Structures are given as C-alpha cells and as structure tokens.
Amino acid sequence: MIKVKKRKILLLPGDGIGPEVIGEVKKIIKWFNDKKSLDFEMDEDLAGGCSYDKHGSPITDEVFYKALESEVVMLGAVGGPKWDDVEFSKKPERALLKLRKELKLFANLRPAICFEQLVSASTLKPEVVSGLDIMIVRELTGGIYFGEPRGIKPIENGERKGINTHTYTTSEIARVARIAFDLARKRSNKVTSCEKSNVMEAGQLWKEEVQELHDKEFKDVELSHMLADNCAMQLLRNPKQFDVIVTDNLFGDMLSDQASMLTGSLGLLPSASLGAKNKDGEMRAMYEPIHGSAPDIAGKSIANPIASILSFAMALRYSLDLDNEADALEKAVQHVLNDGLRTKDILSDGMKEVSTSAMGDAIISKLQ
Numbered sequence: 155m156i157k158v159k160k161r162k163i164l165l166l167p168g169d170g171i172g173p174e175v176i177g178e179v180k181k182i183i184k185w186f187n188d189k190k191s192l193d194f195e196m197d198e199d200l201a202g203g204c205s206y207d208k209h210g211s212p213i214t215d216e217v218f219y220k221a222l223e224s225e226v227v228m229l230g231a232v233g234g235p236k237w238d239d240v241e242f243s244k245k246p247e248r249a250l251l252k253l254r255k256e257l258k259l260f261a262n263l264r265p266a267i268c269f270e271q272l273v274s275a276s277t278l279k280p281e282v283v284s285g286l287d288i289m290i291v292r293e294l295t296g297g298i299y300f301g302e303p304r305g306i307k308p309i310e311n312g313e314r315k316g317i318n319t320h321t322y323t324t325s326e327i328a329r330v331a332r333i334a335f336d337l338a339r340k341r342s343n344k345v346t347s348c349e350k351s352n353v354m355e356a357g358q359l360w361k362e363e364v365q366e367l368h369d370k371e372f373k374d375v376e377l378s379h380m381l382a383d384n385c386a387m388q389l390l391r392n393p394k395q396f397d398v399i400v401t402d403n404l405f406g407d408m409l410s411d412q413a414s415m416l417t418g419s420l421g422l423l424p425s426a427s428l429g430a431k432n433k434d435g436e437m438r439a440m441y442e443p444i445h446g447s448a449p450d451i452a453g454k455s456i457a458n459p460i461a462s463i464l465s466f467a468m469a470l471r472y473s474l475d476l477d478n479e480a481d482a483l484e485k486a487v488q489h490v491l492n493d494g495l496r497t498k499d500i501l502s503d504g505m506k507e508v509s510t511s512a513m514g515d516a517i518i519s520k521l522q
C-alpha cells in the first residue's frame with residue numbers, strides 16, 4: 155500500500171492550454187512557499203497526449219505511482235485533435251479516467267458561482283444568475299463511463315453495435331450522497347438528487363438509496379428528487395432554486411457543463427475529485443479546472459487561469475486544511491475582477507484585457 159506523502163503536490167499540466175493555466179498555479183504555490191513558509195513539495199510530470207507522444211502511453215506507471223503518493227494532484231487538461239486517431243485505450247483522456255478510477259476519486263465537486271462582477275458575461279438575464287451559488291456533486295467512478303460490458307462488436311447484416319453499461323451499487327450511491335448531504339449542511343441545507351428513475355432501473359435504485367440514507371442520517375437536510383432532463387431545464391429557468399445537486403457520472407458531466415455557462419465562462423470553474431479517507435484520515439484527491447485543453451486558443455496566452463487557480467484554492471481547503479489561505483486566494487481573484495482585469499473569454503466593455511500570465515501575476519499581487 156503506497157502511503158500518501160503530506161503536502162506533496164503533483165502537477166500534471168497535460169495538453170493544449172493545460173501547461174499555460176497550471177503555470178500560473180505553479181507561481182502561486184511558489185508564492186505560498188516563499189511568503190508563507192508553507193512547505194509544499196512540488197513535482198511535475200506528463201499525462202495525456204504529451205505522455206503518449208513521449209512514452210506511447212497516456213500515463214506511465216511511474217507517473218501513476220507519483221500520483222498515488224501525492225496528497226494533491228493538480229491536473230490541467232488533456233486531449234486535442236492531434237490524438238483523434240490514436241487507439242481508444244491510449245487516448246489522452248484515458249489518463250484522466252485511470253487516475254479517477256485507480257485513486258478511487260468517486261466524488262467530483264463542481265461549484266458554479268456567478269461572480270457579481272461577471273453577471274453580464276453570462277448568456278442568461280442578470281436577474282436569473284446574479285447571486286448564483288450551486289454545488290454540483292457528480293459521481294465519478296461508476297455508471298456508464300466504466301460499466302461492463304462495453305465495446306463495439308459486429309452483428310448480423312454487416313452492422314456494428316456499440317455497447318456501454320450503466321450500473322450502480324447501493325454503496326456507490328450512498329457514499330457520494332453522503333458527501334452531498336455533508337456539504338449541504340455547511341451551505342443552505344438543500345439537496346436535489348437527479349436521475350432518470352422513470353425509465354432506468356439504475357435510476358430507481360439511485361433515488362431509493364439517496365432517500366434511505368437521508369431518512370437514516372440526514373433528516374435535517376431538505377431533500378428533493380428531480381428527473382435529470384427536468385434539472386437541465388430548471389438550471390436555465392431558475393437556477394437559484396438549487397443548493398447542492400447530486401447526480402451520477404453521465405448526468406453530472408452534462409449538467410455541470412451547462413451550469414458553467416450560467417457563470418459566464420468555462421474558464422472560471424474549478425473542480426475537486428475526492429476519494430474516501432483511510433483509517434489514518436488521509437484522502438487522495440485531484441483538482442482540475444472543468445474545461446478541456448481548448449486547442450483553439452492554446453499557445454496564444456489568452457486562456458483564463460482562474461478555473462485552475464480556484465481549483466488550487468479547493469485543494470487548500472479540502473486536502474490541505476488551509477481554509478485561511480483558500481479564502482485569501484479566492485478573495486484575491488475577486489479583487490482582480492473588481493479592478494476590471496479580464497482575460498479574453500470574459501472581456502466586456504470598459505474592462506481591461508490581460509494575458510494568462512498577467513492575470514496570474516495580478517492575483518499574486520493581491521495576495522501580497
């Protein structure tokens with residue numbers, strides 16, 4: 155059993171804009187080490203298409219073991235059109251799935267907060283998104299992305315059949331629902347559980363298990379159930395009705411991307427993927443922006459690093475028990491937005507456009 159090394163942070167910048175945005179996180183980690191004497195041990199390695207190019211594999215065993223012994227993994231993004239024709243098992247995205255699955259990171263926390271300064275950057279009316287603060291908890295290691303059998307097989311008449319299997323066990327549902335209920339207690343005390351219990355047995359089980367856990371341990375939390383398609387609609391109609399949404403891997407993937415647009419840009423949204431605590435209270439975790447490698451803007455120094463920087467703030471809070479430092483970093487981001495600095499994706503009239511690294515530098519200057 156590989157032990158987690160306290161305060162060890164592994165950076166996996168990945169592909170496309172990944173190295174650009176994680177470069178800004180690196181500066182912030184260095185700042186905390188230099189100015190606050192925090193003894194973060196930082197290491198950096200390859201994952202995704204860059205690893206495939208060098209080693210023929212999206213993640214090598216060596217890097218995987220480094221991830222296993224790190225308290226925090228900070229990932230940028232992986233993938234891009236360059237690797238479209240790579241065999242499925244070696245695609246850059248397999249690195250992500252392997253890390254999530256093997257580190258047993260079953261709970262993906264995706265906050266969607268609409269900063270007051272960016273209300274106008276949303277495509278929705280200001281009154282619909284102003285003050286928005288939702289936490290989406292997505293199950294991350296089960297469901298249709300991992301279920302067996304899977305594959306593409308030939309069938310009669312020269313046709314082919316694509317197969318994926320959606321499965322959940324009671325314990326898989328209960329452990330992620332527990333995270334959602336715990337989080338709700340620290341927020342507005344409301345959980346909405348989303349599934350398709352009207353057409354899927356796995357959805358029916360999901361609903362029953364969430365309800366059972368609620369009735370046994372979380373009666374003080376307000377629980378409602380909603381069909382996932384209705385939730386997609388309600389997120390656009392009246393998103394502020396939600397506090398914590400808990401849902402499966404597939405629906406969570408889509409609903410959280412949809413929620414991101416309520417806030418203005420994919421470039422703003424962080425995420426945390428958490429595992430179970432072991433008997434020593436240690437937890438493996440990976441933090442990453444929810445956006446991808448954005449090949450359309452890679453190398454142009456216009457990527458927004460805020461999603462990655464806020465992901466590091468989540469690492470400070472959830473893995474490193476440094477709430478004050480997390481608050482300080484989140485406030486620094488707010489101050490920079492108050493000053494009117496914007497990367498291109500969130501630029502509006504009267505604001506000043508800055509590059510990726512100028513945004514990182516401005517956030518550091520506010521930390522000072």
Ligand code: NAD
Pocket residue numbers: 171175230231232233234235247250420421422442443444445446447448449450451456457458459461499
């Ligand atoms: P994407 O998130 O990379 O980009 C979608 C759009 O949002 C693009 O127009 C992009 O320019 C913009 N965008 C994204 N992040 C931004 C940022 N920080 N600042 C400014 N603009 C930003 O999604 P996509 O284009 O569908 O996918 C591109 C590649 O990324 C694909 O290979 C996909 O598989 C991969 N991907 C990886 C992850 C991950 O590593 N976690 C997640 C999603 C997609």
